[in-house]
Amino acid sequence: MRKHCTMSELLAVRDGEGSAWARAHLEECPFCQQEMDMLYGRVAALRALPAHRPPRDRWAAIKAQADPTNLFHRNQNVPPAPVADERA
Numbered sequence: 001m002r003k004h005c006t007m008s009e010l011l012a013v014r015d016g017e018g019s020a021w022a023r024a025h026l027e028e029c030p031f032c033q034q035e036m037d038m039l040y041g042r043v044a045a046l047r048a049l050p051a052h053r054p055p056r057d058r059w060a061a062i063k064a065q066a067d068p069t070n071l072f073h074r075n076q077n078v079p080p081a082p083v084a085d086e087r088a
Helices: 007-014 020-028 030-048 056-066 068-074
Strands: none
Touching (some): 020 030
16 A cells, blocks of 8 residues: 655646545645645746856857767867677
């Protein structure tokens, strides 16, 4: 017999899709109620974070580094990977 709701069950209850057991247990269990409150707090804290966007003036440099056609130039000084001995 299970004692507490799993995080998946808490998330399902939060989304209105939880099982009857999880919903009933959440109404009775102070530990699971505290976990649900902490879950709501985490979600609120994550939503309150500012959107992180790279500065516009750096986009050209970032794009050049991520450009797959530029891989040859970036990897010129990298020695080739060792080849496994096929006889082994």
